Amino acid sequence: MTPCQIEPPRHYGGPMASIKQFQVTFDCAEPERVARFWCEVLGYVAPPPPEGFATWDDFNCSLPPEDQDAWFACSDPSGVGPRLYFQRVPEGKVVKNRLHLDVRVGTGLVGEQRLAVLEAECARLIALGAVRVRLLPADGDNESCLVMQDIEGNEFCLD
Template sequence: MTDIREVQVTFDCADPRALSLFWNATLGYEFPPPPPGFDSWDGFSETLPEEKRNMASASEDPAGAGPRIFFQRVPEGKTVKNRVHLDVRAAPGLAGDERMAALEAECERLVALGATRVERHEPSPPMGGGHIVMQDPEGNEFCLD
């Protein structure tokens, strides 16, 4: 029997806290609890040297079902299309016009949070029910599926 491993998805980024706030709002995730002895992550951050602040952040599924997402500050910017991306399941079980309307509504909500709409792909049965390609505030591609 094979052991199952947990997965953490890691984003290289310029602003870990801001990007984790975007993904928290997108996925319904939350920050994990702050380290022992601190009431908040801001309180913990204030104890760090200036250059160590906002080096990393994390987002977790409050129900514990989804993978943890980790955001780490890197000096270089994004230069090419992601080879791996997240599909945000915004319309599971829906088809046709109802599915695309749900995806459009979610797209509109995420654009208001700082995402960018890239392109819409119409349903093409039997292979695809349609999806919308987007980018998060730092340009990382993801799909509304």
């Protein structure tokens, strides 16, 4: 088979695989800080602290020092979007992400109207600590989008 030939689809795990729920996991230095940033970006919410704890700080203080602030999560309050999980890792970010989120703020809009919505959302996110990287202008195939970085340098697009 040559690289251009497409293999027919295979069904793994029986006659028909069911759709699975998934979460998106971010490696980061400060999980709660990054999670709360993404809550603001997406309208997500942080879960209540574990049972028996009044606050997340109380929960963290109950853990051994090496486990404190090791993770945080947030979710779509409507239950539609995936859960986001943030885990502390020792190494910093050094290369471009191989996977990124497209935050869909301009869906259905074109031209100047789309650019105005993207720019307004960009300004809101910059105030939260995001960084504007560059505008990818519309071409014959795609509408404009803005490439950005979150507060730890993870790339995402306003689309």
